[in-house]
Amino acid sequence: MDVNDIIRPENMVYAKTPILTDTVMHYCPGCPHGTVHKVIAEVIEEMGIQDKTIGISPVGCAVLAYNYIDIDWEQAAHGRAPALATATKRLNPDKYVFTYQGDGDLASIGTAEVMHACNRGENIVVIFINNAIYGMTGGQMAPTTLLGQKTATTPYGRDAKLNGYPLKITELIAQLEGTCYVTRQSAHNPAAVRKLKKAVRKAFENSMMDKGTSFVEVVSTCNSGWKLSPVQANKWMEENMFPFYQLGDLKDR
Amino acid sequence: MAVKGAIVVDTDKCKGCGVCAANCPTQTIALSKQVNGKGYNFAYMENPDNCTGCTNCATVCPDAVITVYRVKI
Ligand SMILES: Cc1ncc(C[n+]2csc(CCOP(=O)(O)OP(=O)(O)O)c2C)c(N)n1
Ligand code: SF4
Ligand code: SF4
Ligand code: SF4
Ligand SMILES: [Mg+2]
Numbered sequence: 001m002d003v004n005d006i007i008r009p010e011n012m013v014y015a016k017t018p019i020l021t022d023t024v025m026h027y028c029p030g031c032p033h034g035t036v037h038k039v040i041a042e043v044i045e046e047m048g049i050q051d052k053t054i055g056i057s058p059v060g061c062a063v064l065a066y067n068y069i070d071i072d073w074e075q076a077a078h079g080r081a082p083a084l085a086t087a088t089k090r091l092n093p094d095k096y097v098f099t100y101q102g103d104g105d106l107a108s109i110g111t112a113e114v115m116h117a118c119n120r121g122e123n124i125v126v127i128f129i130n131n132a133i134y135g136m137t138g139g140q141m142a143p144t145t146l147l148g149q150k151t152a153t154t155p156y157g158r159d160a161k162l163n164g165y166p167l168k169i170t171e172l173i174a175q176l177e178g179t180c181y182v183t184r185q186s187a188h189n190p191a192a193v194r195k196l197k198k199a200v201r202k203a204f205e206n207s208m209m210d211k212g213t214s215f216v217e218v219v220s221t222c223n224s225g226w227k228l229s230p231v232q233a234n235k236w237m238e239e240n241m242f243p244f245y246q247l248g249d250l251k252d253r
Numbered sequence: 254m255a256v257k258g259a260i261v262v263d264t265d266k267c268k269g270c271g272v273c274a275a276n277c278p279t280q281t282i283a284l285s286k287q288v289n290g291k292g293y294n295f296a297y298m299e300n301p302d303n304c305t306g307c308t309n310c311a312t313v314c315p316d317a318v319i320t321v322y323r324v325k326i
Binding site for chain 2: 001003005006007008011012013014015016017020024025027028029030031032033034035038186187188189190191192231232234
């Protein structure tokens with residue numbers, strides 16, 4: 001069968017969701033920020049909530065997320081997205097409100113904000129992109145950087161004596177009474193992306209059920225910061241990140 | 254029931270990351286020797302006969318530049 005007989009509108013089984021704009025994303029080739037944006041956009045499309053969703057973008061590589069997902073957005077000061085989300089959701093309880101934050105943003109400068117928003121049980125969704133590094137600023141160590149991992153500021157590898165221990169902030173969040181759903185996912189292969197989509201959808205649905213905060217970590221790569229190709233970075237993540245940041249639900253109630 | 258598939262890559266927007274090819278179960282995709290306007294070796298169907306239209310490549314593409322088609326034969 002000729003390819004041109006297959007490539008017809010009636011045979012289309014997958015296309016970019018219109019919730020993603022046509023703007024080319026500024027992310028490096030293979031960066032999972034793009035994949036996670038796509039997953040969020042597809043969930044918004046499937047739930048039919050484009051005009052009811054407000055995102056809060058972080059400081060970090062995803063600061064410009066508002067250019068790519070066609071919904072209403074706010075852009076927070078570094079780490080403060082959960083505070084903006086709190087106010088936004090309390091003033092607009094009929095809206096779906098989510099933050100999108102990196103590990104530098106959420107687990108370092110913004111630790112207080114996310115902890116207290118989760119402890120208050122704000123009816124928001126937190127999407128947490130853990131790539132174990134500060135991507136935007138040139139690959140410095142993050143709280144989540146693994147022991148032994150080389151970064152611009154730990155050129156010989158993270159040393160617990162000097163740099164402290166990698167922070168499993170998701171495990172801490174799961175212990176807070178205010179959270180209803182805490183899960184750790186990934187986006188490196190088709191099965192992982194499909195699972196992530198289910199988790200994001202559940203988190204969005206929870207936010208309308210007065211159950212508390214839903215927290216979705218996505219274990220990710222930063223191939224530029226890690227100085228690996230995108231495919232090598234995914235492999236490195238599977239071998240080094242997954243044993244420490246184990247995938248799966250930490251809490252679901 | 255047999256199926257046959259095909260993909261269309263938006264080659265201007267593809268960044269040549271290779272994640273699609275690494276996740277294609279039928280080795281349909283390769284990165285081209287040519288580059289696009291941004292200098293990236295874009296993805297294309299090197300073995301179009303292999304494609305089953307499974308959508309794996311499009312699911313993992315970070316830039317959402319793959320459209321997938323499938324027919325029953
Ligand atoms: C108050 C303040 N302090 C520091 C910075 C510099 N800065 C910008 S992004 C960033 C870290 C981003 O890392 P992460 O949140 O992990 O996002 P990624 O780029 O890895 O996705 C830092 C420290 C800033 N912009 N504002
Ligand atoms: S620096 Fe890292 S996190 Fe930022 S766009 Fe590039 S790969 Fe993604
Ligand atoms: S995954 Fe997407 S951007 Fe990357 S090479 Fe394939 S088509 Fe291009
Ligand atoms: S649709 Fe499936 S078989 Fe076809 S190129 Fe994509 S991953 Fe390969
Ligand atoms: Mg980061």
